[in-house]
Amino acid sequence: MTLYVLMAQATAAAHQGRRSEVDSALAEFTALGGVGSQERPLCFGLARAFCALMEEDRDLAAHDVARAMAYEAETPTTFHLSGTHGLRLLLGALSGALDHAAYREITRSAAAGMRWNRVFGQFALAVLHGREGREAEAAAAVRAARDAASIYPLARHLGLRLVAEAAVADGWGEPVAWLRGAEEYFHQAGATAVASACRGLLRQVGASVPQRRTGSDQVPRELRALGVTVREFEVFRLMAGRLGNKAIATRLHISPRTVEKHVASLITKTAQPDRESLSAFAADLGPSDRP
Numbered sequence: 657m658t659l660y661v662l663m664a665q666a667t668a669a670a671h672q673g674r675r676s677e678v679d680s681a682l683a684e685f686t687a688l689g690g691v692g693s694q695e696r697p698l699c700f701g702l703a704r705a706f707c708a709l710m711e712e713d714r715d716l717a718a719h720d721v722a723r724a725m726a727y728e729a730e731t732p733t734t735f736h737l738s739g740t741h742g743l744r745l746l747l748g749a750l751s752g753a754l755d756h757a758a759y760r761e762i763t764r765s766a767a768a769g770m771r772w773n774r775v776f777g778q779f780a781l782a783v784l785h786g787r788e789g790r791e792a793e794a795a796a797a798v799r800a801a802r803d804a805a806s807i808y809p810l811a812r813h814l815g816l817r818l819v820a821e822a823a824v825a826d827g828w829g830e831p832v833a834w835l836r837g838a839e840e841y842f843h844q845a846g847a848t849a850v851a852s853a854c855r856g857l858l859r860q861v862g863a864s865v866p867q868r869r870t871g872s873d874q875v876p877r878e879l880r881a882l883g884v885t886v887r888e889f890e891v892f893r894l895m896a897g898r899l900g901n902k903a904i905a906t907r908l909h910i911s912p913r914t915v916e917k918h919v920a921s922l923i924t925k926t927a928q929p930d931r932e933s934l935s936a937f938a939a940d941l942g943p944s945d946r947p
Contacts, residue, residue, distance in 0.1 A: 659685060663695040663703065670703040671810050673710030673847050678703055694733040700724035701739030709814060712849040712907045718747045741765055742773030745780035746815065750822055756784055775805040779815040786828040794828050813841040817854055824861055832863045839866060848874050849907065852890055856909020876941060882925045891918040895931075896938035 662685040669677035682690075682699050690696055701724030708717035724738040745762060748754030759780065762768060768777055778801035785794035798819065805812035816834040823829035839854035843866070858865045875889045884892065887908075894904045901915040908915070919931060928934040 659688060659690050659693050659695045662688070662690070663698050666699055666703040667706075670707035670710070672845070673707060673849070675707055675711070678707050692731055694731060694735060696731065697724040697728040697733055697738035697740075698735055700727065701743060702737050705739055705743060706810075706814075709818075710847055710850060712853050714747065714750070717743075718751065721747060736767035736770060737772055739776075741768040741770070742776040744776075746776040746783070746818060749780040749783040750818060754780065754784070759784060771804055772808065772811070775801050775808060775811045775815060777801075778804060779819050782819055782829070783822045786823055786826045789826075789828070791828045794823075798829060809841065813838040814850070817842075817850060820854075821857060824857065832858065832861060835863075836866075846874065848886075848890060849893075852908055860909065879926075879941075884922065884925055888918045888922050888925075891915055892922055892934075892938050895919070895922075895935045896941075898935055898939075 662681050666678045666681035666685065669681065682703070685695070685699060690699070700720045705717040705720035705724070708714070708720060721739040721744050725740050725744065728738055728740055741762060745754060745759060745768075748758070759777075763777055767773060778797045782794045782797035782801065785791075785797060798816075801815055801819075802812055805815065817838040819829070820831035820834040820838070823831040823834070835854045835858050839851050839858070842848075842851040842854065855865045875884055875886060879889060879892070890908055891904055894907055899907070901912040901919070904915045905912040919934070922928075923931065923934050926934060926937060928937055
């Protein structure tokens with residue numbers, strides 16, 4: 657199997673949030689000599705970073721994009737889809753690390769004009785304009801991003817979910833409409849972490865939230881048999897990464913106290929002696945054990 661095919665497999669799995677399949681494909685990629693290849697930056701900026709975003713882990717996504725940039729600097733690529741000219745811009749705008757001067761410098765490159773990169777570049781520009789109170793320019797940038805993403809539904813809805821958070825904070829745009837559209841898309845796609853984040857943001861702004869009680873099929877059979885709820889399972893999944901209550905609360909847009917209650921319930925239902933054992937159980941169960 658070629659390195660390109662393995663990279664493509666990892667990317668396809670990543671865009672569905674299937675972490676174990678991503679890791680498996682990338683392990684084989686490395687074993688076949690992928691280090692130093694042109695495809696390696698894509699493994700991080702196009703695959704791993706998106707998988708992290710599907711898990712609502714923006715810090716990890718930024719870390720993976722930074723690794724992609726480093727690998728691309730070592731081995732220049734002709735693909736230009738590793739995030740250097742696209743996703744990097746949006747993550748930087750959201751974190752406050754990117755300003756207009758840096759944006760202009762990066763987007764001078766022809767690679768930034770590639771349609772996939774343009775999606776994230778325009779979303780980044782919207783965030784920058786919105787933060788400065790330039791609502792008309794921000795709205796125009798969102799329209800440009802959505803037009804560019806018309807053939808990339810994942811990029812469109814993921815971008816809108818991220819931009820909506822900035823729009824809520826800075827008071828511009830139509831974040832409720834964007835979040836509702838993104839929530840529906842990710843719910844239908846089975847991307848529970850992103851759909852849950854959308855619902856959490858809708859609650860924060862006082863908007864009505866779709867009641868999703870059909871997500872029990874996301875809970876592994878053995879946990880369903882123990883009475884674990886959908887929300888408890890969302891907490892359980894994040895515990896596999898040894899996250900604390902505050903970090904889990906941030907990911908799920910709920911309070912740390914609510915997380916604490918879910919953890920206590922999970923310990924009781926799974927008959928684990930303590931939180932550490934519950935986290936180990938969550939890590940052992942893994943995404944591959946879902947029905």
